[in-house]
Amino acid sequence: MPDWKQIVRKNFRVLGVCSPELTEELADHLEDSYEALLCEGVPPEAAFQRAMRQIEGRCRGWLVMRFFKEELMTRFIREAALPGLLTSAATCFFYWALALDQVRSRVIWLVGGQLPLWWWCLLPICGALGALLSRRKRGSRAQRIAASLVPSAVMGILILLLFAIGFTLSGLVNPYGSVSARVESLGIAPPAFVVIPAAFSLLGAGIAEVSTKTFGRLT
Amino acid sequence: MASVNAQIKRGSAELAVLTLLAEHPLHGYEIAKQIEAQTGGVLCFDMASLYPMLHRLERKSWVKAEWKTLSNGRRRRCYRLTPSGRKQIAPLRAEWRAFFNALQSVTGFQNA
Numbered sequence: 001m002p003d004w005k006q007i008v009r010k011n012f013r014v015l016g017v018c019s020p021e022l023t024e025e026l027a028d029h030l031e032d033s034y035e036a037l038l039c040e041g042v043p044p045e046a047a048f049q050r051a052m053r054q055i056e057g058r059c060r061g062w063l064v065m066r067f068f069k070e071e072l073m074t075r076f077i078r079e080a081a082l083p084g085l086l087t088s089a090a091t092c093f094f095y096w097a098l099a100l101d102q103v104r105s106r107v108i109w110l111v112g113g114q115l116p117l118w119w120w121c122l123l124p125i126c127g128a129l130g131a132l133l134s135r136r137k138r139g140s141r142a143q144r145i146a147a148s149l150v151p152s153a154v155m156g157i158l159i160l161l162l163f164a165i166g167f168t169l170s171g172l173v174n175p176y177g178s179v180s181a182r183v184e185s186l187g188i189a190p191p192a193f194v195v196i197p198a199a200f201s202l203l204g205a206g207i208a209e210v211s212t213k214t215f216g217r218l219t
Numbered sequence: 220m221a222s223v224n225a226q227i228k229r230g231s232a233e234l235a236v237l238t239l240l241a242e243h244p245l246h247g248y249e250i251a252k253q254i255e256a257q258t259g260g261v262l263c264f265d266m267a268s269l270y271p272m273l274h275r276l277e278r279k280s281w282v283k284a285e286w287k288t289l290s291n292g293r294r295r296r297c298y299r300l301t302p303s304g305r306k307q308i309a310p311l312r313a314e315w316r317a318f319f320n321a322l323q324s325v326t327g328f329q330n331a
Binding site for chain 2: 021022024025026028029032033036054055059062063066067069070071074
């Protein structure tokens with residue numbers, strides 16, 4: 001009797017990521033197909049080949065593609081991307097609200113009014129929101145952390161892109177300019193919009209994690 | 220035997236599976252075999268179409284899967300219809316009936 005679990009594991013290593021039960025279920029299906037063929041009087045070798053046809057070539061491709069589309073993408077969207085989007089929306093909303101003249105005039109600004117300290121203070125709420133939503137959708141710990149860090153990651157990518165474009169353009173305009181001066185042009189953007197917000201969001205996600213566990217235990 | 224276009228087959232698969240599971244819980248292989256037998260081989264689902272669909276139905280909470288030990292001592296992942304899944308059968312049937320009636324009025328084909 002062929003070891004169907006081993007065969008499925010070997011052919012569909014990638015599907016183990018989707019669901020650990022899936023490989024077992026597919027192996028069971030192949031085993032049943034093989035045994036049904038044997039009962040019909042098909043010789044073992046031919047029965048094995050016919051059962052294998054279900055997971056070879058085009059069929060294998062379809063199966064992997066469908067599971068990727070149906071399971072992995074759906075799970076990724078539900079457990080990480082949507083909570084991340086919500087975190088980003090909340091982060092942008094707080095920044096926009098604090099940037100309003102009426103609000104800005106009433107809050108304390110750091111370093112000559114460039115860095116909104118109050119925005120940073122609100123970021124743990126955003127991080128917690130993303131982490132909690134991801135947890136609610138049964139996201140893993142990595143996904144909960146990722147969901148809370150989406151705004152900082154997006155900001156980091158944008159800053160890097162803009163910096164790369166600026167770096168290239170300034171090199172074309174002034175080829176003799178020093179590289180260090182061009183790097184300095186980044187200014188305070190990375191710490192103000194990426195590193196510190198990421199730390200505050202992560203703090204929020206951590207608080208959400210601890211409080212969920214504590215309250216979960218209490219209830 | 221006329222083969223059925225993959226798009227039509229995919230659309231009708233959910234109704235076929237839900238109707239079958241309304242009778243009693245079945246595991247994946249049994250579902251495929253019973254549909255094939257009951258339709259005389261017109262509808263036959265390969266693993267690539269059956270399992271993603273079963274897992275999708277499970278995500279929608281229309282079916283519930285659980286590991287069961289069969290009479291031969293083997294463990295199989297059996298699917299059973301949930302109350303929410305049972306509620307889907309009537310609207311799906313109505314949808315397909317409306318579709319066939321509409322098609323019939325255009326093409327003039329009659330049910331055998």
